[in-house]
Amino acid sequence: MDSPSSRSLLPVLADEYLRKVVTAPVYVGKIIDRKQTSRLVKWLSQTVPLGDLQHLKRVRSTAAGMEIILRPRRENDSDCVKTIKDVLGTDSTHAEGLCEDVVEVNVPQHAPLTRSQFESSNCIWPTQFHEDKLYGLPKLSATTSSLPKTKMTWNDT
Template structure:
């Protein structure tokens, strides 16, 4: 019986990269998104994360957490300065948060990683095609032949 060995990328644990986020009121979304797109560097290699995460406070008020930019792109002092120039310091208070560094490749990764930050996930159904019993039998015959040839060559001293 063949056992599938998954690539490292499909079994790796969650790795995060730090980004600046801010919690805002839903009515402030357009203003903050315009600021992000015009003044801050786009997040590099993080196309799999969603820019906005909806949250609800204990008293039922809806808030939005918005990704501003990667922490490595700008210092907090420079970010605060940009916010001050845009007149957003009263509504945007940046803080650091870890988001998934890589896109999830499996349903299991997606389910585990989405708790760190919402991500997009498109399951590739062709990623690991099923091997039929007939194909497995052919593969096993070839493997046994290779094993036998190697054992025979070793016994003759042709391979060390």
């Protein structure tokens, strides 16, 4: 049997630090008047908060223009949702500056906890990332092969 002083410890991380990016559906509208972007973000943040998707940036810029998350898709939403009015209902009166058509897009469901998760999430939709300094493992990859190889000695004194 090994002596207590020759034991080595390996870090154990919770599953959420190692998981792949999971997505959730949201409704997205195309911004046709860029000057309305700030007002739209403010209005949607007040009337339809993102809830568990607060880690996402509300707006993304693409080659085709700017897009904004209108709201997360609900389980009871009809599959025929296609317009701003379908998604926002009576609140659509403030939707000036948005294209009438709406698309469903999958976005990262969870806030990224590691640099690797952030990079994967950011490829799907712009995401906010605040690296957790508590774990002291900057740039932790989603695989254990990149964990620090230093050994800790066990001290039974």
